Amino acid sequence: MSVAKWAARPASAEQLLxxxxxxxxxxxxxxxxxxIQSIRDLDPYPSVTDEELTADIVEVATGRGLFVCFDSHE
Incomplete structure (x- = not known):
């Protein structure tokens, strides 16, 4: 019995976002x-830093017409 390779592949941070x-x-x-907390809940050990996640959040969110609240240091 074989398992599809895509099924075992972890999602990237951008896919989770x-x-x-x-x-x-x-x-x-x-x-x-x-x-960031939602991504960490889904993948406790992502291969990217919080700064890289923040950059991805800004890129994806603004591309979708969303506003970004920079509240990570509160």
Whole structure:
């Protein structure tokens, strides 16, 4: 019995972010702190730093017409 290789492959941080933001509508505000925590909940040991996650959040969120709240240091 073989397992499909794609099924065992971990999701990238950007893929996790896309899934987190899938229900957000244009004009919504995305919290960097909450988005990072959601990604860490899904993948406790991502291969990227919080700074890289923040850059990905800004890129993906602004591309979807979302506002970004930089609250990670609160």
């Amino acid at each position: 896309e899934s987190i933001l899938q229900n957000a509508r244009s004009g919504d505000i995305i919290s960097v702190k909450s988005a």
